[in-house]
Amino acid sequence: MTTAPSTVAATRTTGPAVEMTDLSVQFRSKRSRTVALTDITMRVEPGEFVSILGPSGCGKSTLLKIVAGLVRPTTGSASLMGQQVTRPQDKIGFIFQRAALLEWRGVRKNILLQAEMRGLDRKEAGRRADQLMEMTGLTGFENALPHELSGGMQQRVSLCRALLHQPPVLLMDEPFGALDALTRETLNTELNRIWRETGTTILLVTHSIAEAVFLGTRVEVMSARPGRIVRSLPVDLPAERVYADVMADERFDRLAAELRGMLGSGANH
Amino acid sequence: MSEQTVERGITSGAADAGAASAARAGAGGPTASTGAARRSGPTPGARLGRLADAAWRPTLVLLVIFAVWWFVADREYIANYLIPTPAQVWEKLTSEWDFLLENSLITLYETVLGFALAGAIGIASAVLITYSPTMERSIYPIVLFAQVIPKIAIAPLLAVLLGTGLAPKVVLAVLIAFFPVVVSGVTGLRSTDPELLDLSATMGAGPWKTFRKIRFPNALPHLMSGLKVAVTLAVTGAVVGEFVGASEGLGYVLLLASGNLDSALLFADLILMSIIGIVLFVLVEIAEALLIPWHASRRSGIPLTTS
Incomplete structure (x- = not known):
């Protein structure tokens, strides 16, 4: 196992890592106006792992894009590491549902794209890329092209790329949604370990109740159209999560049952 | 073969890094050189074989056209000043x-x-x-x-x-x-x-x-x-x-x-x-x-x- 990289989040801030105040988003087309998000207020402390759970189409992805500065809220504001978000943010790592890799680059060069775009020191970045590849089991696939890899392996590359510059905040938009259940479990376990080792603040959007509870220190539940946060549930489990143990834990069952009930009622709004 | 090893990599959970290297070995090559080796393509012999396979049909068509041309022109079915x-x-x-x-x-x-x-x-x-x-x-x-x-x-x-x-x-x-x-x-x-x-x-x-x-x-x-x-x-x-x-x-x-x-x-x-x-x-x-x-x-x- 590699040594844990220094925690950027812990050294830099005293305030919340992410803060959203009275956010709402409306999409306007010629004919209609859709309210995608409304009344979103959320505070995420450094080092937290917040799962954002909701039915599809509830605007959870938009929420992440607002934090990343890729979408502007209609009203309200978001801040990242104490700074108002007004344009695309580079203090984050972003992971999409699809791995979004450059198909002409090998694994290692895909990861190093992050360094090239930011103009980071090449040697340093190279060392860190190797470290991350070892951590995620990609060693030996350095030169493999994306199309030669399985979906799970591709998402591992995407994860390494998002972690290369040691971002204080990691935004994940249904990163494992397209993977089969077994690969998903493996990657969840790895993500839990990476979170503990790096101390990165993570916001994870998902529509899987099990994933939300297994990974999060807190689960924010969203309702469908217009998307808003209907409940915030702390997850009362130890930081280190082992899949079999968590599944057998009655606290998990209780939380999962409660969330399932809420999603059912939330969908009726 | 690589399919099976990766399958194992998925199910073995925490030991995944180990299994991934097994998959790599299964894919048939040592570490960094695999990528390059994979992309360098087939052997010259195989390439020649594929070329022959791709070329014989158009070659045949060309030969037939050529033969018809020769036949028509040589017998002067069409005058030589039109078709030589x-x-x-x-x-x-x-x-x-x-x-x-x-x-x-x-x-x-x-x-x-x-x-x-x-x-x-x-x-x-x-x-x-x-x-x-x-x-x-x-x-x-x-x-x-x-x-x-x-x-x-x-x-x-x-x-x-x-x-x-x-x-x-x-x-x-x-x-x-x-x-x-x-x-x-x-x-x-x-x-x-x-x-x-x-x-x-x-x-x-x-x-x-x-x-x-x-x-x-x-x-x-x-x-x-x-x-x-x-x-x-x-x-x-x-x-x-x-x-x-x-x-x-x-x-x-x-x-x-x-x-x-x-x-x-x-x-x-x-x-x-x-x-x-x-x-x-x-x-x-x-x-x-x-x-x-x-x-x-x-x-x-x-x-x-x-x-």
Whole structure:
């Protein structure tokens, strides 16, 4: 196992890592106006792992894009590491549902794209890329092209790329949604370990109740159209999560049952 | 085989890194060199075999056509001054070789120059059209207009405007060849995955870096298709340019031959034009294979791992 990289989040801030105040988003087309998000207020402390759970189409992805500065809220504001978000943010790592890799680059060069775009020191970045590849089991696939890899392996590359510059905040938009259940479990376990080792603040959007509870220190539940946060549930489990143990834990069952009930009622709004 | 090992990698949970290296071993190669080895392709023998497999059908068709030609011309079912025999064409090719070679080189030069300019202008226009809505509105109609004018019709005009030298031929080749470059370039540049652009923004990259590292490489497969069409059209452009007010080049020789009813020379000339087109096309194909070996249209490899 590699040594844990220094925690950027812990050294830099005293305030919340992410803060959203009275956010709402409306999409306007010629004919209609859709309210995608409304009344979103959320505070995420450094080092937290917040799962954002909701039915599809509830605007959870938009929420992440607002934090990343890729979408502007209609009203309200978001801040990242104490700074108002007004344009695309580079203090984050972003992971999409699809791995979004450059198909002409090998694994290692895909990861190093992050360094090239930011103009980071090449040697340093190279060392860190190797470290991350070892951590995620990609060693030996350095030169493999994306199309030669399985979906799970591709998402591992995407994860390494998002972690290369040691971002204080990691935004994940249904990163494992397209993977089969077994690969998903493996990657969840790895993500839990990476979170503990790096101390990165993570916001994870998902529509899987099990994933939300297994990974999060807190689960924010969203309702469908217009998307808003209907409940915030702390997850009362130890930081280190082992899949079999968590599944057998009655606290998990209780939380999962409660969330399932809420999603059912939330969908009726 | 690699399928099974990766399957194990998935189920074994925490020991996944170990299993991944097992999968790597299963895929048949030691660490860093696997990628390179995989992409270097088949052995020369296998490649020759595949080439033979790909070539025998068109070769057969050509031989049949050749045989029919020979038969018809040799028996003079059609008069010799209309259709010469292959032997007469060959005779002409060898006896007039210096003259034909000189004129071929001139046409080749015009074609290559026209193609290079068409490529440069086409790519530049595609970039402008993609990045600026204003430019799109001002350039695109002109590009389309330049495409719909019958090029043969403006050849005399070009001769009047630009004289009888190199310029009108090259201009005609550019006019005829740059349209596919623009269209394929615009399609390629616009086909960038929006997520990749979002990603680039969160990396703090400016427009130039995004273009260089993401948009342009992403557009290359489309662009190469456009260039392949363009190179064959450039030959046509140069030859048509030589029909009007020229004193050299294969197009001029063609007019000369048909004026003198020298069908053997005419056929020899046609063969040389085709050779120029084919050789240039193959060169662009080779460039494509070197530039985008990763693209789906050029893959031969088997996936390392399954999903």
